[in-house]
Amino acid sequence: MNWFKTFFWMIALSVILVLVGSLFGRGGLIIGLGIALVTNGLAYFTGDKIAIAAAQAKEVGPAEAPELHRLADRLAAQYGVPKPRVYISPDPNPNAFATGRNPRHASIVVNQGLLRILDPEEVYGVLAHEFAHVRNRDILISSVVAVMAAAITFLAQMGFFFGGGSRDQQGSSPLGLVGGLLLLILGPIAALLIQLAVSRSREYEADHTGAEVSHDPLALASALRKLQRGSEVVPSPIAQPAFAHLYIVNPLSGQTLGSLFSTHPPLEKRIQRLEEMARQR
Numbered sequence: 001m002n003w004f005k006t007f008f009w010m011i012a013l014s015v016i017l018v019l020v021g022s023l024f025g026r027g028g029l030i031i032g033l034g035i036a037l038v039t040n041g042l043a044y045f046t047g048d049k050i051a052i053a054a055a056q057a058k059e060v061g062p063a064e065a066p067e068l069h070r071l072a073d074r075l076a077a078q079y080g081v082p083k084p085r086v087y088i089s090p091d092p093n094p095n096a097f098a099t100g101r102n103p104r105h106a107s108i109v110v111n112q113g114l115l116r117i118l119d120p121e122e123v124y125g126v127l128a129h130e131f132a133h134v135r136n137r138d139i140l141i142s143s144v145v146a147v148m149a150a151a152i153t154f155l156a157q158m159g160f161f162f163g164g165g166s167r168d169q170q171g172s173s174p175l176g177l178v179g180g181l182l183l184l185i186l187g188p189i190a191a192l193l194i195q196l197a198v199s200r201s202r203e204y205e206a207d208h209t210g211a212e213v214s215h216d217p218l219a220l221a222s223a224l225r226k227l228q229r230g231s232e233v234v235p236s237p238i239a240q241p242a243f244a245h246l247y248i249v250n251p252l253s254g255q256t257l258g259s260l261f262s263t264h265p266p267l268e269k270r271i272q273r274l275e276e277m278a279r280q281r
Contacts, residue, residue: 014040030155043144048099048107055097055107057087068110071124074135074226075131078213084108084134093236094118094227098139106134113234125220126227128210129248136209138202146224150169168204199234203248221274224249228267 014036022029042050062069068086076083084098084106094113100106108130110123118126133139211217227249236251244252249267 032058039108040144043220044101044140047144048101048105048139051097051129051182051243051246052087052107052109054238054239054243055087055089055091055109055111057089060088067123068127069274071120071127072108075124075127075213079131079135081131081135082106084131086110088115089238091236091251092234093239093251094230094234095236095239095247095249095251096126096130097243098133099142099246099247100134101140102137103134106139108134111236118223119214121219123225123227125210125216125223126248128214129206129220130210132206132209132213133202136202136205138206141145142202145245177273180228203265203270207274208229208277211274217274217277217281221271221278222275224267224271 018032018036022032050104060068065086065088068088072083072086081103084100084103085108087107087109089109089111091111092113093111094117096108096110096114098106098108108127112126114126115123133142207220211220214220230249231249239247241252241253244250
């Protein structure tokens with residue numbers, strides 16, 4: 001099913017890129033089509049590398065992060081998936097995400113800020129959540145949407161600064177400039193709404209799966225509380241809006257439109273669901 005969803009979003013986002021380009025005339029349409037074709041390839045084969053680079057994360061071995069690798073080994077066995085590569089980002093925002101095109105090409109990224117405020121049981125709960133994304137193959141959809149959302153935003157910005165309206169028309173007009181300005185504003189919003197469409201239900205499912213596998217819903221609930229408070233105090237200076245939906249909690253709280261149109265379900269509801277799971281055990 002996730003293969004179908006990935007294919008659907010690749011087509012949908014490609015159409016959006018072409019339509020955005022077409023607003024700037026025939027040349028813009030060709031550019032939009034070219035960006036769509038290139039971006040699809042990049043999203044599938046290197047989307048994870050782009051996300052990791054955007055987080056400024058570095059791969060760490062067992063000697064550098066023994067506790068993370070111990071938990072990753074344990075969860076890989078529990079989930080029956082290959083052990084992902086382990087990365088640490090210098091980001092002070094407490095957060096984590098998983099990326100990759102399939103379980104054999106998966107990576108887990110953990111921010112320094114998370115390691116500073118969570119205890120081992122809470123880190124285990126967060127990693128169990130991220131491993132759920134790996135096993136459920138959410139990570140490919142997330143990578144594709146992240147790269148394509150970035151491309152939509154980029155094309156909207158380039159169209160405004162270098163287009164100012166269709167160049168096929170004679171001269172430029174104030175109306176064309178207004179259209180370019182609207183596109184500059186609406187392009188990122190469209191990308192954000194697409195991220196929202198593919199993200200919210202996945203987070204609930206990963207919470208549930210992670211809590212079941214870890215056998216400790218309350219540890220994940222406690223981690224989410226700390227991450228929520230931490231993200232409000234220290235919004236990420238590194239994370240980019242196009243990749244915000246990858247993280248376990250919104251890393252840009254208070255900084256961007258993500259605070260108005262969150263790519264994540266309300267943390268209060270996620271915590272309530274986990275606490276209900278604990279009561280039913």
